[in-house]
Amino acid sequence: MSEVFFNGPAGRIEGEYVQSDDSKAPVALVLHPHLPPDFFQGNMNHDVIICLHTLLVKNGFSALKINFRGIGKSQGAFDNGVGELMDAATALDWLQLHNPSSIDYWVAGFSFGAWICMQLIMRRPEVNNFIAVSPPTNKFDFSFLSPCPIPGLIVQGEQDSIVPEESVLELVNKLSRQKSIDVEYKSLSGADHFFRGKLDELANAVDEYIKQNNRLSTGKKSASKKHQNKLLL
Secondary structure, three states, X not given: OEEEEEEXXXXXXXXXXXXXXXXXXXXXXXXXOOOOOOOOOOOOOOHHHHHHHHHHHHOOOEEEEEOOOOOOOOOOOOOOOHHHHHHXXXXXXXXXXXXXXXXXXXXXXXXXXXXHHHHHHHHOOOEXXXXXXXXXXXOOOOOOOOOOOOOEEEEEEOOOOOOOHHHHHHHXXXXXXXXXXXXXEEEEOOOOOOOOOOXXXXXXXXXXXXXXXXXXXXXXOOOOHHHOOOOEO
């Protein structure tokens, strides 16, 4: 894994990157949380982010995780999601520059990072899949998903006291009423917001989804037929 730096809207952005040997490999961007009480505590070395990044690399992706502005060696200051979305878009530009032959772009995020990644899919049509872990639906507005344009996976801890599952299910139910979507929902029994003691279960759920939907694994452009055009509960 290589430490990388590139210029962003607020200055230098720090990241860690693994490049696949396959020039046509799928590409993924992984976005970290900002956690309570002030939603300004989180970085790319959080256990959940390491889990997501590692799984994507093991499944053949060229994968980048970054520190948002003001975190680690990234310059700037916290911008309540506005600047962080620009940071993510800049990181995606960097990935495209370094992977000109790839046609598969995924975004993944945890908590605050899930909110940013789901905004990114509305603005960047080249992104064709997402993984959202514990999206903070009770903290931030998700009404921009109207409709959700691409397939994805939402994972939620059943015992999450920071983002109650009932709040996430409101978003899930909204997505279930949309036509021609392919979003899978996975609730992990006994898991809290941080998946303490449940990282293996999180990894298994995400790994299964990646293998079912990664063109490198399936040889198909779309997900397996049993997941098409419905939301799985």
